Amino acid sequence: MEISVNLEDLFELISPENQPSPPASSIEESRLIALAVANDEEAFEGLIAMHQDSIFRFCIRWLRDVEDAREATQDTFVKAYFAIGRYRQKGKFSTWLYQIALNQCRDRLKSKDNRNRGQTDSLCELEPVASHCCRQLQPDQLVVRDNDRKILLEAIDNLPVKFRAVVILCGVEGMSQAESAAILKISPRAVEGRYYRAKKMLAVELDELKTP
Numbered sequence: 001m002e003i004s005v006n007l008e009d010l011f012e013l014i015s016p017e018n019q020p021s022p023p024a025s026s027i028e029e030s031r032l033i034a035l036a037v038a039n040d041e042e043a044f045e046g047l048i049a050m051h052q053d054s055i056f057r058f059c060i061r062w063l064r065d066v067e068d069a070r071e072a073t074q075d076t077f078v079k080a081y082f083a084i085g086r087y088r089q090k091g092k093f094s095t096w097l098y099q100i101a102l103n104q105c106r107d108r109l110k111s112k113d114n115r116n117r118g119q120t121d122s123l124c125e126l127e128p129v130a131s132h133c134c135r136q137l138q139p140d141q142l143v144v145r146d147n148d149r150k151i152l153l154e155a156i157d158n159l160p161v162k163f164r165a166v167v168i169l170c171g172v173e174g175m176s177q178a179e180s181a182a183i184l185k186i187s188p189r190a191v192e193g194r195y196y197r198a199k200k201m202l203a204v205e206l207d208e209l210k211t212p
Contacts, residue, residue: 029047029050029093031043032044032046032047032050033047033084033087033093036081036084037084037085044081044084047093048077051093051094051097052073052077054094055073055076055077055097055098055101056069056070056073057173058098058101058102058105058168058173059072059073059076059101059104059105061168061172061173062102062105062164062168063105063108063109064153064157068108072101072104072105072108073101075104076097076100076101076104077097079100079104080096080097083100091182092182095179095182095183098183099183099185102165102183102184106161109161151206151209152202152206154209155202155205155206155209156168156202158205159198159201159202159205162194163194163197163201165180165184165194166180166184166191166194166195166198167195167198167199167202169183169184170191170195171195171199177191177192177195
């Protein structure tokens with residue numbers, strides 16, 4: 001089976017078709033954070049509404065299982081709720097949430113049960129191929145696209161965790177190197193280096209996976 005598109009095109013196949021709506025305003029988010037720090041549960045629920053879709057999407061790309069992703073998302077917000085008193089508004093609130101979510105996903109991936117489960121629910125089944133890629137494709141072309149996605153997802157799964165992280169953040173989520181660096185707590189230059197190496201590793205992995 002041959003990979004019919006290049007790596008950047010493949011990333012588009014597993015990137016979200018529609019980005020979640022941004023918060024109403026940074027001022028509104030800051031207001032809710034201040035209230036949540038003061039133990040206002042309704043304000044924290046407002047923060048959850050702003051960010052739960054993006055956090056769930058991030059978790060499902062890490063864990064590749066709906067229930068695991070739901071639990072990781074829930075645990076992320078539970079931990080955020082109990083830790084919000086220690087949150088300092090020096091960085092973006094979303095960055096802080098992604099850091100918590102990333103730790104949740106890493107912990108789950110370490111568990112023996114998760115490793116042995118395999119890909120119970122493929123992202124190809126959970127998320128349709130983006131319509132902007134597929135409206136003009138014939139049925140046989142759609143099959144090829146679906147196969148391409150499956151091969152890429154398997155290749156990403158096989159990456160070491162630190163390289164997988166930058167691929168998901170930069171390649172799939174479309175974050176900047178600066179945003180990814182803040183989440184991973186490394187320098188933008190380190191993100192650039194890891195992303196470059198990750199794409200090289202993916203190219204090798206894809207070549208092996210496409211070989212019958």
